[in-house]
Amino acid sequence: MKDAYDILVIGGGPGGAMAARTAAEKGLSVCLVEKRPAIGAPVRCAEGIGKELLQEFISPDPRWISAEIDSAKIIVPDGTSLQLDPQFAGNEVGYILDRKIFDRELVWKAAEAGSDVQVKTRAVAPILENGTVKGARLEFCGKVKDVTAPVTIAADGVESKFARWCGIDTTIPIRELATCAQYLLTDIDIEPHTTVFFLGNTIAPEGYIWVFPKGERSANVGIGISPRCCGPGRRPKDYLDRFVADHFPRGKPIECIVGGVPVCKPLQTTVADGLMVVGDAARVSDPLTGGGIYNTMFTGKLAAEVAASCIAQGDCGCEALSVYDKEWRKSKMGKAIERNYKIKEFFITLSDEKLNALVKSISHINLKEFSTFTLVRELITRNPKLLLELKALKDSIS
């Protein structure tokens, strides 16, 4: 590790890895630091991603794909299920990744492009000069070292402490965190190419339970709910244990993980003088689904591209870097976040009876495109009364 780089990246998740790789490919000197001793572990993810979305960044490789998905099912409290098959039957619409390997692959690609990588190295404070971020103080194995860079990219995930130290309020409002628990269950009967979502206020208040196949007889079975509904005996793990006892009593967990996903609005600003914030740290995960892999890769890459041109022009001030902030907000991803935030705010108000009725209205549909957007549009078409209940929902999809 040198004393100075063009770009210092804090965090070795997919956001940091994409930023480091992109910057290195543009010929910049880059260092990526990760505080954990190993990239990719422990996994904090259900590992689902749309096929086309992923391919925007990397060609699929069987080494880090656990399962291919061709349909999805939503199950509501009264047991009614809604099967979503893409119109182009036979086309796989999604992947369940093996993120332990996937995250490593992304960091490896960054390293291959020329980035330095340091694990078990934690950023403990920004280096600030007159309010401008000039790098970070790093701690590794009892040593402390200051590393300077004209641009620091905070990709430190849900914790998002680095941007906070730089003066950006990253606190997630408590009701807008999805608090999650998940087992990797083996030896269970599943449909190996179908993702299943269970909704309902009793089983997963203001959230859902997912079953994401990881192979013929294993799956990530997890839950994300609102902390508002949590208390002793009502933690995510308690809800999940009850669900598993009901649905997969003979399943054997070979992994138990927990985590938090931001389902709030993105940070008000994702840039400051010398600083860019990407991925979960910027709160750009999808507020409706909690999906964040794509969004973090997208923002990581974009941030590095903008940083590269700012460095070339010798101006890494907030104003210059804000091209990044503007671009992601007006991108398809940015628009989807805005829309899905409104849809989420609507869906969490629905009673179980409403959920049942909604899903009954469209028990089987063939979607042209596999997305929450097309699903909600279909729901509204078949339930025009929904629109009276929430104008915002209509505005959000029109």
Next chain:
Amino acid sequence: MMLTIHREICGYCGACVSVCPEGALELIDAYLEVDEKCISCGICTKACPLGALEVDHEGRL
């Protein structure tokens, strides 16, 4: 300290860190640290997926 961290329960996921309004929590790999900025507001105890955090309200008197 009025916030108790049950380390045998903690899954060191950082959910609590993200909701702490004071920035008082810090995850050092698998070790959750709480510093003097903690005001025992209890928000983190709600965020924890496992119930590893507890605020001793009696300590507030």
